Amino acid sequence: MIDDKMDNSVDAALSAWARHDKVDADAVERIMLHAGQISQQKGQGLRHWLPWAAAGGAIAASVAAAIMFAVPGTDAAGAFGPEVVAAVPDGDFAGQASFALLYTPTADEELLI
Amino acid sequence: MTSPASADTAKEPEALLVPRVATGDAAAFVQLARILAKPALALATRVLGDATAAEDAVQEALARLWREAGKFDERRGSFGAWWRRMLMNIILDSKRRVRLVAPLDDANMVADPLPGPDRLAESADIAMRVQAAAAFLPARQRAALALFHGEGLSMAEIATALGASEKAVEGLLVRGRSALKERLVALGAADWISR
Secondary structure, three states: OHHHHEEEHHHHHHHHHHHHHOHHHHHHHHHHHHHHHHHHHOOOOHHHHHHHHHHHHHHHHHHHOOOOOOOOOOOOHHHOHHHHHHOOOOOHHHHHHHHHHHHHOOHHHHOOO | OOOOOOOOOOOOOOHHHHHHHHOOOOOOOOOOOOOOHHHHHHHHHHHHHHHHHHHHHHHHHHHHHHHHHHHHOOOOOOOOHHHHHHHHHHHHHHHHOOEEEEEEHHHHHHOOOOOOOOOHHHHHHHHHHHHHHHHHHHHHHHHHHHHHOOOOOOOHHHHHHHHHHHHHHHHHHHHHHHHHHHHHHOHHHHHHHHO
């Protein structure tokens, strides 16, 4: 009997506690001030799309990288130095020498420059 | 266990503002914040037992609402449920952060002389005493009790808000109420509680 009465009292106390909605009015005003400030920050819509834009950029970069590096022997890959040097031994040295003679000034010609 | 009050989630005027907030309508957001701030602060204060932490939690929840209003999908549930879930996540995360320094504050709350009836209305007096006694409960038990007895939510609604199963919520309520009753008895509540 006493326990039942206590149970009812606990329920009543819990109800009073949980429904007591008196809050600090100054705190509510500070919260509203903060809400007003964050709502003035521009670009809420932009932030909404930012993850999509970032994901699109990442995909585009991945595709570009795959095209450049995934296929060996293409022009893009072959444009780097070693292949040029490797091509020299079976190349035409005479042709290269005549090219050099034609366009390299002699010592006398250099004096005239 | 049945809910002590009916939760009317069918009509939510604030839900009408959310689509405007999602498009970046600042005026709609301020209007929505005006509706949500006071009850959110009351709930956060009950669960956290600390006015400053509660204020911070509500500010953080509103900031997240401003950022993420576009994610609300009314086909997946009411705005009230979505907002409560967001708010409770932040409150409980906040509770974990302040827990390191909280025990001393909680002890002080209980040890403080309680305000006399001449200074507070009776219900406010009881609310303060229960708040002091509830300071020793785990935050999730306190949250479940606050949502059940204060907001009048069903088990399912509380489960959604806390991200738990209905069975787990029932356990939180039973254990929380039992521990609180013991605490109140120990504090000599039998005299003032049944006045």
